[in-house]
Amino acid sequence: MTILKIVNLSRTYMKGQVEIPALRDISFDVEDGEFVSIVGRSGSGKSTLLNLVGGLDTPTAGQIVFKDRDLAGMKRSGLALHRRKSVGMVFQSFNLVPHRTALENVVLALTFGGVPRRERKPMASGLLSRVGLSHRLDHRPAELSGGEAQRVAIARALANSPEMLLLDEPTGNLDTLTAGEIIDLVQGLNRDRGLTALMVTHEKDTAEAVSNRVIRLLDGRIAESSGRRRVP
Numbered sequence: 765m766t767i768l769k770i771v772n773l774s775r776t777y778m779k780g781q782v783e784i785p786a787l788r789d790i791s792f793d794v795e796d797g798e799f800v801s802i803v804g805r806s807g808s809g810k811s812t813l814l815n816l817v818g819g820l821d822t823p824t825a826g827q828i829v830f831k832d833r834d835l836a837g838m839k840r841s842g843l844a845l846h847r848r849k850s851v852g853m854v855f856q857s858f859n860l861v862p863h864r865t866a867l868e869n870v871v872l873a874l875t876f877g878g879v880p881r882r883e884r885k886p887m888a889s890g891l892l893s894r895v896g897l898s899h900r901l902d903h904r905p906a907e908l909s910g911g912e913a914q915r916v917a918i919a920r921a922l923a924n925s926p927e928m929l930l931l932d933e934p935t936g937n938l939d940t941l942t943a944g945e946i947i948d949l950v951q952g953l954n955r956d957r958g959l960t961a962l963m964v965t966h967e968k969d970t971a972e973a974v975s976n977r978v979i980r981l982l983d984g985r986i987a988e989s990s991g992r993r994r995v996p
C-alpha cells in the first residue's frame with residue numbers, strides 16, 4: 765500500500781522580491797513499511813521536503829497525499845491533527861523542552877495526543893524503556909548526553925503511534941559511535957514494527973546501508989533515486 769504520494773510538489777520561498785525555489789516539481793511515492801533516505805548537498809531542499817510531509821509548512825504547488833488525504837488542501841486544524849497523530853518528527857537538535865524531564869517531555873506529547881491523564885506516565889515510561897532509557901526518566905535535557913537526548917526525542921515521536929517517522933539529520937550532532945546506535949534504533953523500529961521512515965541524512969553510506977531507497981536531491985529536484993526493494 766502507498767502511504768505517501770508526492771505529486772509535482774513545489775515550494776518557493778519569497779525573500780523580499782526574490783523567489784527562492786527550494787523544491788521544484790518533485791514526485792515520488794513511499795510504500796507502507798519502507799525506509800527511504802533523502803540525501804543531497806546543503807540547501808538542496810531536504811528539510812523543506814520533510815517539513816512539508818510533516819505538515820509544518822504548506823506547498824506552493826502540487827500534492828502531498830498521506831493515506832488518501834492531500835495535505836495541500838488541508839486547513840490548519842487538519843494539519844495540526846496530522847502532526848499530532850499521523851507523523852512523528854525527529855530533528856538534529858532534539859528540540860526537547862529544556863525545563864522538563866525526559867519522562868515529562870514524552871508525557872507532554874501524550875497530552876497533546878489526547879491520552880487520558882492516568883495513562884500518560886506509564887505509557888511514557890514504557891516508550892522510554894523501548895528506546896533504552898529507563899534509567900534516565902528524571903533527567904532534564906541538559907543532564908543527558910546527545911545520544912540520550914535523541915532517544916527521548918524518538919520516544920516522544922513514537923508517543924501517539926504515528927504511521928510514519930520523519931527524521932531530519934537525526935545523527936547530525938552525534939559522534940560516529942552514538943550515531944550508529946541511533947540509526948540501529950531507527951532501523952529496528954522500521955524492521956521489527958514495520959514503521960515507515962523517511963530520513964534526511966548527509967551520510968550516503970549510512971543511507972545506503974539502512975534504507976530500501978535513497979533519493980538524492982539537487983537544487984530542489986530529484987537527481988537520482990536508487991535501490992528500490994520490495995517491502996515484505
Ligand SMILES: Nc1ncnc2c1ncn2[C@@H]1O[C@H](COP(=O)(O)OP(=O)(O)OP(=O)(O)O)[C@@H](O)[C@H]1O
Nearest residue numbers: 777778779784786805806807808809810811812813
Ligand atoms: N524560510 C525560508 N525563507 C527563505 N528561504 C528559505 C527558507 N527556508 C529555506 N530556504 C531556502 O531554501 C533552500 C532549501 O533549504 P533547506 O533547508 O530545505 O535545505 P537542506 O537541504 O535541508 O540543507 P541543509 O543540509 O543545510 O540542512 C535553501 O536555499 C534555503 O536557503
Ligand SMILES: [Mg+2]
Nearest residue numbers: 810811812932
Ligand atoms: Mg536541512
